[in-house]
Amino acid sequence: MALDPARAVADLDDxxxxxxDENGAQRVAWTGTWETARDFLRQxxxxxxxxxxxxxxxxxxxxxxxxxxxxxxxxxHMDSVPNGGWLDGxxxxxAGVEVVRRIAAEGTPPVTVRLVSWAxxxxxxxxxxxxxxxxxxxxxxxxxELRQRKDLDGIALPDALREHGVDLDRALEARKQLANAAAYxxxxxxxxxxxESMDLPLGVVLGTFGVERHxxxxxxxxxxxxxxPMDKRRDALAAAAKLALEIRPIAAEVGNGAVCxxxxxxxxxxxxxxxxxxxxxxxxxRHLDAESLARLLSLAQEASERFAAExxxxxxxxxxxxxxxxxxxxxxxxxxxxAIREVCGTSHRLPSGPLHDAAEVARxxxxxxxxxxxxxxxxxxxxxxxxxxxxxxxxxxALDRLASKAxxxxxx
Ligand SMILES: [Zn+2]
Numbered sequence: 001m002a003l004d005p006a007r008a009v010a011d012l013d014d015x016x017x018x019x020x021d022e023n024g025a026q027r028v029a030w031t032g033t034w035e036t037a038r039d040f041l042r043q044x045x046x047x048x049x050x051x052x053x054x055x056x057x058x059x060x061x062x063x064x065x066x067x068x069x070x071x072x073x074x075x076x077h078m079d080s081v082p083n084g085g086w087l088d089g090x091x092x093x094x095a096g097v098e099v100v101r102r103i104a105a106e107g108t109p110p111v112t113v114r115l116v117s118w119a120x121x122x123x124x125x126x127x128x129x130x131x132x133x134x135x136x137x138x139x140x141x142x143x144x145e146l147r148q149r150k151d152l153d154g155i156a157l158p159d160a161l162r163e164h165g166v167d168l169d170r171a172l173e174a175r176k177q178l179a180n181a182a183a184y185x186x187x188x189x190x191x192x193x194x195x196e197s198m199d200l201p202l203g204v205v206l207g208t209f210g211v212e213r214h215x216x217x218x219x220x221x222x223x224x225x226x227x228x229p230m231d232k233r234r235d236a237l238a239a240a241a242k243l244a245l246e247i248r249p250i251a252a253e254v255g256n257g258a259v260c261x262x263x264x265x266x267x268x269x270x271x272x273x274x275x276x277x278x279x280x281x282x283x284x285x286r287h288l289d290a291e292s293l294a295r296l297l298s299l300a301q302e303a304s305e306r307f308a309a310e311x312x313x314x315x316x317x318x319x320x321x322x323x324x325x326x327x328x329x330x331x332x333x334x335x336x337x338x339a340i341r342e343v344c345g346t347s348h349r350l351p352s353g354p355l356h357d358a359a360e361v362a363r364x365x366x367x368x369x370x371x372x373x374x375x376x377x378x379x380x381x382x383x384x385x386x387x388x389x390x391x392x393x394x395x396x397x398a399l400d401r402l403a404s405k406a407x408x409x410x411x412x
Contacts, residue, residue, distance in 0.1 A: 003400050005393035008098040012392070015040055015094065016086040024383030025086055029058075029079035029120035029131070030160045037078040037090070041117060044097045048104040050115065057135035057174035058119030058166040064104055066112040072406050073114050073184040073366075074099060074399070075133075075357055077121035084122075085189075085385025087392075091373070092187045093117050095396045099403050110411030111182065113403075118357045119166070126150075126157045133357035135171040136178055137364035143168060178361070183332060183406045184368040186358040187399045189387055193378030194350055201391040202398050203348040204336040205370035208359040209259075209286040210293045210325035216243065216304060220313040222269055222277035237276035239311040240265050243304055247283070250299045254292050257351055260285045260300070288325050288351040326359045332369035332406065339401035340371065344394050371398055 019027045019037050027037045038060055042052060050062035060078075063071075076092025096115045103109050119132030126149045134140040146168060149157040158168045188205075190196075195203050220234035240262075247260035263282040270276075283300065287293035301317060308315040333349070340347035352359075352370065362368035373395035376386045387395075 003098060003102040003397065005098065005396035008095050008396045009389055009392050011044060011094045011097065012086060012091065015090055020086060023083040025080035025084040025088075026082060027078055027080040027084070027090070028082055028124045029122065030125055030164050034079055035164070038117065041078060041093060041097070044094070045100065045115070048100055050100055050104065054165065055136070055174040055177050056166065057132045057171040058161065058164060059132040059136060059174060059177065060117040060119070061177065062100065062115045064100060064109060064113040066109040068111045068411070069180045070182040070410055071112040071114050071180045072403065072410060073116060073181050073361070074403060075116040075118060075184060075186050075361070076188070077357060078117045079120055079122050079124070081122050081124045081381050083383060085380050085382060087189045087385060087387055088191070088380055089121055091189060091392065091395070095187050095399050098396055099400045102400060103403070103407075110407060112180070113407070116177075121357055125160070128157075130355065130357060130360050132174065133360035136174040137360040138172065138175045139360060139363055140172060143171070178364055178366060181361075181366045182410050183329075184358060184361040184366050185332075185399065185402055185406065186356060186368070186370045187395055188356060188370055188372060189380060189385070190372040190375045191354055191378070191380035192375065195348065195372060195374040196376065196378060198348060200346055200348050201344050201374050201394045202340045203350045203372045204333055204340060205328060205352050205372055206333065206349050207288055207325055207327035207362070208352045208355050209288055210290055210323060212285045212293060212297050212322045213320040214283045215318045215320055216240070216281040216283055217316050217318070218279040218281065218308070218313050220275065220277055220311065223275040225273045225275065228275060233275050234312045235275050236279035236311075236313050237265065237267050239304075239307040239313050239315065240279040240281045242307040242310070243281065243283075243300065246303045246307075247285075247300060250296060250303065253299070254287065254296050256287070256289065256292060258285075258287050258292060258296055259353070260296060282320075286353065288327070290325050293325065323355075326362050328358070328362060328369045329367035331409070332367055335405040335409070336369045336371055336398075336402050339398045339405060342401055343397045369402075371395065371402065
């Protein structure tokens, strides 16, 4: 049985019919619709000989035994955000189904092949993304906090998980699933505008951005808007505004894809008749290179000191969150590049702004790579999310080629 990319696209359409409505995909993790999607996946793999197992974190595995225990993993996530798109997550899984069908039809593979649908990638119900993959990767360190989390209806996370057979206290036991993993492949929609703007169907992902998130607090002096001369003001907003503009030349100077966003400024007292006393500014900085990310941060901090002096205000920085850049495997990046060139002539290498399950797997030390397929208008997490059918078929072909190349490498 040869690879049939159109069948994978038809499966995606069927899944959309089964688990979506007029507002989009409704496969939120730990719900009945998610179970319906998992059952759909089970049915699609029946007859391939792949053996199903659901691990302690709720990840759904299908294992095609090979001549060796070393395993090639192909993964994605069946869950979606509420009113989500028809491709985010499940494209990778259903393209993986097609690849598993092709491999199974050719007899026993040289190494074991495993398809995984990670549990709760989106974190839509409880606000905790990458649940299943972080448990398997061993990086889940927030179980105490997770125990306290509740959904909008007041249902606690551990109770919701228990209804789906998952005991939060045992989730980290999923770690043994990665014991023999030798490579991990993930195909995903880009969810951004880069490939479309270059008129390319497919690209290789180099890794996921490192992120620095800070709250910057500027403190000046509230003063009457009428009686305070312009040169006597200690205006916290003026300093914040200077920084909001300065991050553009800083991003340009550091370059290589650097992005910086001043996402909000909250002013107090926040009335039209007073100079701003306190401005709380949010800053998000991202880069694929750790040194460049550190430089983005230090340049912004230096600039803030300068603006504080100019405006005669005080400035302080508090880190909200950070994560280091996670780089994918160079050898697999080469193989993915080759696979893409073979199916559509031209490849492109790009970083990923969003985090993915692949980042968790890579953090666990397993050689990992992702392929992106173009997203129309760069939209995702909405029912408007879409990709041309011909590009989806190319994506399935590229994943299949990559899987073949990875299998050849692993069995050599
Ligand atoms: Zn996704």
